[in-house]
Every structure is written in C-alpha cells, then in structure tokens.
Amino acid sequence: MKLFNLRGGVHPEGRKDLSADIPVRVLPLPKLLFVPLQQHIGAPATPVVNVGDHVLKGQLIAAAQGTVSSAIHAPTSGVIVGLGDHAAPHPSGLPVPTITLESDGNDAWITTETVTDPFALSAEDIAARVAAAGIVGLGGATFPAALKLNLSRNSGVQTLIMNGGECEPYLTCDDRIMRERALEIVEGIRLIALAVAAKEVLVGIEDNKPEAIAAMQSAVKGSEVKVVAMPSMYPMGSEKQIIQVLTGKEIPAGGRPADIGVLVHNVATAFAVQQAIRYSRPLLSRIVTVSGGAIKAACNVEALVGTPVQELIDFAGGYSQPAARLVLGGPMMGQQFSNTNVPVVKGTSGVLALTSQEIGQAEASPCIRCSTCVRACPVGLLPLEMAAHIRISNLAGAVTLGLKDCISCGSCSYVCPAHIPLVHYFNYAKGDLATQERAKLKQEATKKLAEARNERIARIERERAEAAAKRKAARAAKEAAAAAAKAEVV
C-alpha cells in the first residue's frame, strides 16, 4: 500500500526495549480504589451509589450526564467508603470529585450475558452497548467512544483507521495488547466497522513493532481489515498525522476527521469494545506501561481504574535511582505529576519515572532563528514566531499564525537547540484563550440574566398597578351604586 509523506516530525530515541518484551501481568487487587467521576472529555458522571453501599465488579456507580459524558463502573466488588475529593492525575494535582471503593477481595462480577453472534447486532445497538460500557478513547484523548461512533455513522465514514502507532517513546502498552490479544482486537475492529458502516478498514502500526505487526497480520486473515506498517516517527500516532500518512488527506484547520470521511480509534479501544459487546464487560481496567530510567523493572501491567499509581511503581520494583520527574502518559505529551497517590484512570497509558539525564532539562537561551522548529512542526506552523508573540502577550497575533491548529506534540521543544519551552508557551496561550472565551460567554449570559430580571420587575410593577386600578374602579362603582340607592330612597 502506498504511504504518504508526513510533514515535519522528529525521531526521539524509542527506549521501548525497557518494557516491550515482558508479557502483561495483572496487578494484584489494591485495597482502596479512587475512581474519579471525570475520566473523559465532557461533563463529569453523576454518582448513583451512596456511602456504605456494597457494589459488585462491573456495577454502574456513576451515570453519564448529558450528551458528551461517559458512565463509570465499579472496578471490583467492595464497599463504597467515600464520595468526596481526591487528588487528580493531573499536573495541578487539584482535588476532584472521586468515589472511593474499598475492595472486599472477592472480585465478584455482576451477572453478565455472553452474546454468541455480536455481528447480528444493529449499528445502533453496538453504539448503545459501547456507551453503556463507559468506553472512551484509550489513546489518551478519552473522548466517549459511543458518541464518536454515532457522529461518524450520521456523517458517513469511508475509512476507519485503527491507531496502533504508539509513537511516544517508552510506551509499549499498545504494542503488548496487539501481540497478546490480536484476535479480540480484530473482532472489536470489525464491530466498530459494522457500527459506522466503514468501507475500508486500516490498522496503522509503526514498523518498530514487528511482532505486533506479525500478530495482527495473522489475526486479520480472511477479514476486510488491512494491517499497514508505517515508518517510525513522532508524532505518527496523532490522529491528524496518521490520517495524513495513510490516506494522503489533511483535515482542514479547525475541522474533525469526520469532515473528510475518516474515523480514528485506538487499538486498545477496539479490545474494550470487543469485551463490552461479546461479554457485556464494561471498561474497568487498562494496560499501563510502567517505565523510565528510575524504575527498577520496567513492565506492562493490567491495572484497574482507580488503582493508586504508587502500587504500579511498587509492583515494578520501585525506584532504582531518584526520579527527577514523574510523568503520566508518554514523555513527549504526558502530564507531569508529583503525588503518587493519584489513581490510574481510563486515559492513563503510562507511568514514567525519569532520571535527570533522561529529561535533559537545560536553561533556555535566546532564539537564534535557526528555524529547526519550523522544519519539525508536523502541522506546518512557525513555532518561533508564535512563541515570540505569546512572550509579549500578543495572543491574537499567535492565533493569526495558527496557534489553534497546534496539536501540542512538543516536537518543536524537543528539537530547539536553545531549549526554549515552545510547547509550554502554546499550552499557556491556549489555556489563557479558553479562559477569555469562557469570560465572554459569561458576559453574554450576564446580560441576558440582567435583562430578564429588569423585564420581570417591570412586569410585576405593571401587574400591581393594574390590580390596584381594578380595585379602585370596583370601589368607585360600589360607591356610585350606594349613592344612587340613597338618592332613590330620599
């Protein structure tokens, strides 16, 4: 199959050999699980259990709220011991609403039904079951999967792309799941293809994972699914970039893959879909890579959602040397964190403990306008110019240069010889712009509220005046009648 060229991109050292060849092990059941109500893009889920309730593994504990949201299920059986705040797996470490579950050690499932022929289900039914299972995109964006299926079915999908790129260094969780669970993944892929009526199904895998390619190739035999080996390059696993390489089409600025008839899902999401459709098992666990130079025995573990990150680090033998930085996700786009009591969530692909040599942090020096970042940018932007605008607080200028199309992949920061934190500038600017946008919306809402109040007050006043006038008229008529009667008598 003909592949298309990717603009820009970088070649960071993979370091996947640390964990790639060790089979996935299941993490022992933790005593306490912290399940945040928001593990997806959109509105947080609403709890449907109370403190003291006993729940079974797979039982719904928080229901989706609104259109863009996702359900959350009990990762194991046990007692709900808290509905409160717990530190979020996020750089801010802010407390977020969380359900705390104390496991009873039985890991007892709710009764689940097995569907013998999932391919007899209708497209709507598949999407509904995916929604009920609380499946979100496991590649890291955590967009509710069912919503993506419904939107794509309505807009019409030509090509379904399954993303097995895993271009982030260190991470091998998708590599391992493709090697070990290829048959289930392929069934999940075919179910997704059925749900969106895709005409072409491609699985894109970077060529640094030959075992995964081989496993997937033997699993897709006899089906319409095609496995494609792609050159290894960062950010190959980004949605826009994988589409560009496999189809040669580029998503227009501000657009979505559906605009050009493409749907992208992660391979791990396909596995979750297969489990949900065939065995009615909701998404309760995921494979997480525990790696980095400071970890004693890097590996991949299957961890329940809500497991404190510290348990994963302990399972991997703890630290071999002091970690200079802890990261959730990959080293290029992941989130740094400091509190190891934060839970694994649906979007946690990796837990990395990096040494100071690995992060290679250096003091930023002035920009020499070498334009290395321009060549590295996979979107075709001018990172040096955008950063210069943001530095002097001219965010509007950065937006004109295409800030909103930046995918925050970090390629520019990675190659910058002056160590300028370019992507940090862009993330700051995007956050600031979002705040301004929210302020503007609030302004409009305020205006409406103030107008509504003024109108209401005017109406109440008018009604009062009318009622008073009525009473007055009635009284006048009564007096007139009395006077007339009196006159008659006289």
Added chain:
Amino acid sequence: MIAALTSLTILGVVLGLILGVAARVFRVEGNKLAEEVLGILPGSQCGQCGFPGCAGAAQALAEGRAPVTLCPPGGRAVVLALAAKLGKDADMADVKESVPMIAEVKEEICIGCTRCFKVCPTDAIMGAAQQIHSVFREACTACGKCEEVCPTESIKLQPIPVTLQSWYWHKPLATGSAA
C-alpha cells in the same frame, strides 16, 4: 359624579395623546455611540464604576470622560471590546483582574433576610425568608451589591476556586531574551 368622571377621563386621554405625539415629533436623538457602548457593557447596573448604572457609564465613555478600564465585572474581555469600539489603547495595567471573585454565603450566619437576593442584578442568589440563601456560581458577576446589604456579613466575595477545567500552565518565565 358621572359628569366629573367623564370629563376628567376625556381630559386625561386628550392630554395623554398630546404628550405622546409630542414625544414622537420632538424626539431627542440619543448618542448613537453611547447606545452601542451600552451594548458592550454587562448591563448588571452594579455601579462599581461610579456612574449611575451602565447607561451613565456608556454616556461617559462615549464622551471620553471615562477610561475603557472602568468596568470591573466586565474584566479583560469588555476592556478589549470597548477599546476596539472607541479606538483607544487598552491599558491592561489598570484592569484589576488579579483574582476573579464570586459571592459565597457563609451558611452558619445567614439569617434568611432576603435582602441580598432582592438587590442581585443577575438573579444569582436563591433564597426565601428565614431560609439559608445560596449563590449560583455561573450567574454571579461579583458586583458586590449583596455584600453591602448583608446585615450579618454572611455573604462575601471570595476568589473563584480553581478547578481542573479552569487550570492551565502559567506563562513560561522569560529567561534573558528567550524566544
């Protein structure tokens, strides 16, 4: 009696008609610019700018008697919009947007007097007599009117708590002339 009523009614109607027609014919054209500026302002009539309501402030802005940074609840967005409309430079140094605030009720000392929700320009307070009042975060503009009328100092402006949705990375510290 009836004669008196009729004559007064007719008098009222005729005079009213004359006044109505006069208002139409001799209508004084308002300042167009002031009306447009009024459209930009929040319209909550909080009076924090020192003018009697948003209309007064708009008038002053249109005549150039007030700086574009006069509106605290409007924040940066309104300053930028006003500067663009009036062709002035927005001096952000004057914008006190250090911490966005919000009204919060201290429930232990709220006596349910209903004074605060009567003055709230955006209906952001819910309550009834003898009941603890509460603030709708999304609707509060931190105009501070409630704080002034509260007899027990139970309602106070507090900084808006940072959430996961509103948190973002700080601006990188410029080292030397980096970037």
